[in-house]
Amino acid sequence: MDSLKQMAEAVIAGDVEQCVSLARQAIQDNLDPVEVIQQGFSNGMDTVGRKFESGEMFLPEMMQAAEAMNAGVAVLKPAIESSGSGSLQEFGKVVLATIQGDMHDIGKNIVKLLLATSGFEITDLGKDVKVAAIIDRAEEVQASVIGVSALMTTTMGYMPDLIQELQELGIKAEFPVMVGGAPVTEEWAKEIGADGYAKDAVGAVRVAKGLAQK
Template sequence: MQDLVNAMADMMEDKVIELTNQYLDEGQDPVAIFRAYQEAMEEIGRRFEANTYFVPELIMAGEMMKTGSELIKPHLKNDAEDGPAKIGKFLLATIEGDIHDIGKNIVGMMMDLNGFEVMDLGVDVPADVIIEKAREFNPDIIGVSGLLTLAFDPMKGLVEKLQEAGLRDGFKVLIGGAQIDEQVSEYVGADAFVTDAVAGVNICKEWMAA
């Protein structure tokens, strides 16, 4: 299915849908088709890291993946209707005081496409709500987004409240945003920081593999 991988990696949306329908009509394994989409997403991620693709390409790729999944899902067996098994759980939110969601949404999409079960709490989410949902969802990783410098203190407050609740050792905490750096990550007490979605996926996959 390399032609499907290539078509998606090259942003040929019509060709991707045509090939997907063709493979399904031929009776090809729907899970194998889904994995071709994942392989294409990995290539798109590499191009993003190399600065040959940018945010619009990531968004377009996500739309292609969503459309493809809708085509593939009816062909999956009941015992595998969600495709390949999930590799971990990822809780995601934009921290209280910040309403930016484009970066968060891209991270959520990329994490989902790379095998994580994602719970997205939205924007302007207080630390107490994140902790409450973490108790319910029991994620492996808590991802917190914040574009504004005003988000740094609420992020720090979240980590402190996790510690106070005796929950800090139960989760990896990943923070993200264009203005976040190593110094901010240390101030917040996070396990890692990222400034783009692809790097975040790579870090989370490394954590789960370990």
């Protein structure tokens, strides 16, 4: 079994030690840490989500899988940070949050890591963040971009609220909004009037750079 497949399996099994040791091995083997996260660990998470949905896995196992994934990502983090161009170029400020009612932050944290290492200054508001709090902070730090994550069909409904609120306040043009998270799609982003969408963290960096330069 190749190592990316082993990583996915280790996440599915919720095996923290195995995730850590595979991540360490990946660094020794000079594998691209971002690819390792996206093609390895995240693939495992997709399977976990499917198994949860079909009733083959339950909440404690999903939590264990999340812990294992986080442990693997933590090992890779320094390698991603040291490969970044953060100190070379400053692209702007991103206010980042997982939307109200939503506790999922693994993906948001990966987006944060890549944005930070690509030269953005990040204000991370965490998870379960109310629309008003996102707007307040964006105004306070004079954000170049607002990035919002949602992992549930039930919580992605707060994203249009954010955009509407910005419109009502007359500050929509000042704060471009990019959205993401597993249930969010390009079409939906367009429909709600978001300025950008990316399906993964690498794409998020590309989109944020475009929006920050506007």
